[in-house]
Amino acid sequence: MNPNDLNERKLQILQAIIADFISTGEPVGSRSLSKSHDMGISPATIRNEMSDLEEMGYLTHPHTSAGRVPSDKAYRLYVDELMDTSQLDEADKQKIRTKLMESRNELDSTIEHAAELLSDMTNLTSFVLMPRKDESKLKYINFLPVDSNTVVLMIVAEDGQVMNRAIRLTSPYTEENLQLMSKVMTHNYMGKSISAVMAMDIIDSFTNDMESLSSLAADVVPSFLKTLEKMLNADLVMNGYSNIFSLPEFSGDMQKTQQFLRMLEDKNRLTDVIVNRDKGVMITIGDENSEDMKDLSLITADYRVNGELVGRLGVIGPTRMKYGKVTSVIKYISDNISQTFELKENNDIKEEIENDGSTEADS
């Protein structure tokens, strides 16, 4: 359990095995290990140490005459103690900065770009959770006429989120009713959080107090609720799901591949898993995950907008992944997003370059 169980040499051997296995995907044997990493020790000695490591649960054996493979426990140790998380060279950093800068005025595109970068640079499947809005407060509700029996519901929240949805009415409306409806709803829900509004008994308040609106309300309220729900549901953007085909652990095994893709297709489930992870950089390996991801690893990190923790991004792939590199990439990207969307006060250095001095506006 305790890494202190392992003497220096065991640690060194374990690290070498993990490094070799991560880069090749093949079980590593004592002989080849003693060749590739010159550690002044014979294969036989390595075998003895390996045998110990296996007994301690750090290594496993696919079959008698195969080399050793790191266990989830070994990866855990590696991630906690051994790996190098500063594996990004300047070129990689530059690439990330450039791509994220391209769209630095718009959160949505930035986030899409982040997902692309993430899957490109790790060669894994990446995902980004769009900003969460649980506690965002409603600002106003508006109905726009479209045609004789269609209106658009528009919900605007204080944090700038706008959500809209076309609604077909079962009975005609009047302009006045529509405006009244907008006013009443805005009045009722302004400043309240989405979840608070959803908990209210909305239909009733209309049938009781505002009879002239009750027919319109009957059409509109269900859509209103659904739209609120949609605002709550964090939107998951994914990228690079076909990357797994280039990984040996999948390319031989159709069933595994299918399982993986089916798992990804269940976005709700995946969103759930991601939402419920710890803050900060979190790495879960193999059986630390739930059953259906028990031979996958998940690495996630948060990003902030205006200093507030709003979203999460990460990758999913086989337990054999380049933890060091991947973690560095994720960290760098999430930090970069957070910085880009820092409060204005804190980053007037770079931003002002674009601004050629003709500023007239002033709040």
Add this chain to the structure above:
Amino acid sequence: MNPNDLNERKLQILQAIIADFISTGEPVGSRSLSKSHDMGISPATIRNEMSDLEEMGYLTHPHTSAGRVPSDKAYRLYVDELMDTSQLDEADKQKIRTKLMESRNELDSTIEHAAELLSDMTNLTSFVLMPRKDESKLKYINFLPVDSNTVVLMIVAEDGQVMNRAIRLTSPYTEENLQLMSKVMTHNYMGKSISAVMAMDIIDSFTNDMESLSSLAADVVPSFLKTLEKMLNADLVMNGYSNIFSLPEFSGDMQKTQQFLRMLEDKNRLTDVIVNRDKGVMITIGDENSEDMKDLSLITADYRVNGELVGRLGVIGPTRMKYGKVTSVIKYISDNISQTFELKENNDIKEEIENDGSTEADS
């Protein structure tokens, strides 16, 4: 070429081969054919006919001692002349109607449901193109303040489409400037189509005429253009991409599967292909498609909203698919969407059921 080249018996045999192959996926031989379809003819005779059919290009041979497989030309003949497009039983129809009814007030969810239905019932990968907006005209443009350096741009079109996007400004704004900007832009672009606005020289008009807005404009206009572009880009919803794993043509062949999934991952390309298809139900088989889809078939159909052709839906899968069934499903779904979103005047029969008479509103 001409199906009239084929006498009654050849047609019958061809149809039988296609039917068998579609349902099993195995090359069909003369002997097994004479067993399964009793057509009072010996295997030897069938062999002779098959040989003729092969010479005419309707059948191929994976190798000497395998059975026959229909060619793309055979499928084309089958689709044009032989297949039965009324293969939906009442249960299927019911299922479609029910699911689409669930969300009949909201176009967006209806369309998502349509994609789900389509992939479920065909066991293929389905896609639905959201309503197209090339010619929709702008109604107004609005900017909502969010925080000291973020605003939300909101574009509303006459057809009820609303698009919004958060913009971070490089310099502060004033409420007045924001409102002025909304007014000016609304005034300039109201009633113009999206494509027309995109063709205009927007930045210039601000730097010349409205100096006080030029700094704000510099921040806002690029995002405005990007947003318009996004409104133009038809949004593609896909479903059931992992269905292909259950098909024998893929489940043996990793490379083919990978190719298929990579093709699906390039949404822009796929959208392009779908947008450029003919109106109505269109079936393209194998090499009738572009190179990268040359052993796939594509079936698409349009749906209308308020009588206007707005979107398209369909499936993609191996050339061996149940053309009759699939076509029936697609047709039924697209008709159903179109009906559900018919102009109110034409479908007051069903709709009124939900409406319990307390209608007060009246246009």
Add this chain to the structure above:
DNA sequence: GTTAGCACTCAGGTGTTGAGAGTGCTAACA
């Protein structure tokens, strides 16, 4: 024109075999 018979072909499954990589154990060594 249709059919039975027959020689021929080929993919795919099964069994065998040998090479290669690896382990574990033992005995000798420093």
Add this chain to the structure above:
DNA sequence: TGTTAGCACTCTCAACACCTGAGTGCTAAC
């Protein structure tokens, strides 16, 4: 006492041969 060489043993994997079943094409008879 820890380290190492040597060796027997194990297991996978690729190659090879072989067989079977399904199918074809051709020919000759009906």
